[in-house]
Amino acid sequence: MNAQGTDSGVTASSNSPERYYTYGYLDEQTKRMIRRAILKAVAIPGYQVPFGSREMPVPYGWGTGGIQLTAAIIGPDDVYKCIDQGADDTTNAVSIRRFFAKVADVATTENTAEATIIQSRHRIPEHPLKDGQIMVFQVPQPEPLRGLEPREMETRAMHAYEEYGLQYVSLYENVSAFGRIAATAGYPVMVDERYLMSPSPIPKFDNPKLHNSQALMLFGAGREKRIYAIPPHTTVRSLDFEDYPFETQKWEESCALCAADDSYLDEVVLDDQGQRMFVCSDSHYCSERRAQGFRGPMAGHELVGQDKDAGQ
């Protein structure tokens, strides 16, 4: 983004003669190169395809991989949703959504069911995804084994030989140290019983949504220059042991605003006296429920203030 951060500068609308950049920001050759990488990734579920990642106008680590994926697949008929931590109104999600509204002239939405492309950092929406939708994940570290082996040459060989013993040893070490598998977000999965894959730092709560999903899941790591994918209806298994089975996070509380007891909750600290509330991390899911008339214990509370979505 330019320093002004407003509509002056970067791009004019697509039909304006002073448009500086091609549709979707990236030049056509780059988009073609990325689409080829996507096709390869879809053909080999869970395999990390190296690609010639470009510098984007947002910093590395802020969604450059996801942005390049979206830029390569988006078209004027798409409806684009962008979330960060599950919410549509977090600063970076707002910035990326504005970017595509500007450079790809697409309709944007907060409604999960309405979107054709959903770009996300750290969450999968609660509303089940359907056939024809594409999830685009922003990935900081595509290599699930990186924490165990820093060298790329080694980890590539480990994937090639399906040599995942080190990963299981590490999980076993967790069990002996903590009495359970310690991974809480970015919990490693086995895709199509072949490639070990990092689901990106989504909470393990979201892992089951990857399994046999109707939607195509694309993962982009801009800085690390890797693309990988889970095609629809693919087996995705979260690693575990027979006696220490995989389980997801659970809360004793339900959402303070919409009373949901089946969604991932964020903890919102209300003061420094220990007061807190738990609310849905998926902001659209929460507001949809409130529109349907669900009311949590804190809805309308003075600390929460007037609920902007109430009664819509």
Next chain:
Amino acid sequence: MAYVAVKGGERAISNAHALLEEARRGDPSVPELLVNQVREQLSLSVDRVMAEGSCYDRDLAALAIKQSAGDVAEATFLIRAYRTTLPRFGFSKPVETAAMAVRRRISAAFKDIPGGQILGATFDYTHRLLDFKLAAEGADPVAPAPQALEPMVHPLPTISSVFSHENLLEQEARFDGDDEPFDLTREPMSFPAGRDQRLQALARGDEGFLLSLAYSSQRGWGSTHPLCGEIRMGEVPVEFIPDELGFPIEIADITLTECIMLSGFAGSAERAPQYTRGYGLTFGHNERKTMSMAIVDRALRARELGEEVEAPCQDEEFVLYHSDNVEASGFVQHLKLPHYVDFQADLLFLRKLRAEFFDKKATAEAITALQPEPAE
């Protein structure tokens, strides 16, 4: 609404950017800095931004420095994000630094090297005393520096030419011109890295990172015992062969800094002992960076020369994956982005562990309390 305030919002972003503009401009009663002032009077910042931004354009680099309020890493990022949208026509012919129009050339290897030691414009040998005259505005224009009585030798002989009759120094690696060179801006890093990939990554790598690595090597963490064979800085023409012409045309004159570090090599069964070289080359006048690059380049040849890889500066994955400041700065600073979801997952885990800890402790204490006091 407290809850929304936590989550940001569009208006907050716009307002923050407006405030950034105001902060960049500073006190409006002070005249605005012009891009050409940056280009002419902050030329070494411009050179660094061009080098690390991998884009030779003094005006754009100056604009980026102005826009980033002098933050060189931010300016580099602006240049990179711009250059990535430019079409790539092909690659130029290799530039001939031996034919450079030299403005500065020194060698630490010989007291007098053919063509002489040309000091040029340098901070070396200045006393680093603040010059308060510069604080006074509208000071007298700088008097032109005196001119030499005789013209410089051209082309200026290189350190390689001095050694050439004895083969004491390994031959320069020559590019044969047929193979397409590796292009780091179009292809991801791959290992083991070829010389072209390594030098590209170092040439646009962060000066501070390379400086510290070179320094660590000097202090014994993968020492190459470097000796500065030659540093030269000046202008070279860039030649390009357009497909539709089929012969080279000159498209630009660019300023380059080049450094050749000599480093000992004891020889092996197949290879006679001789000096090896570490190579540094950057856009603009960037001596500190170029020297650091040459030391690190030589250190990274450890495997090729059969030396043991023990120190960070010799490890190509370590050096090449971490030298890019646009990547590094983005990823370090992405920690400012919200991490509520992962943090919540972590909190749940930590609370569970703590609950277990206190449960166990309570049980242990209860058992201790039940046991009878040992008899005296």
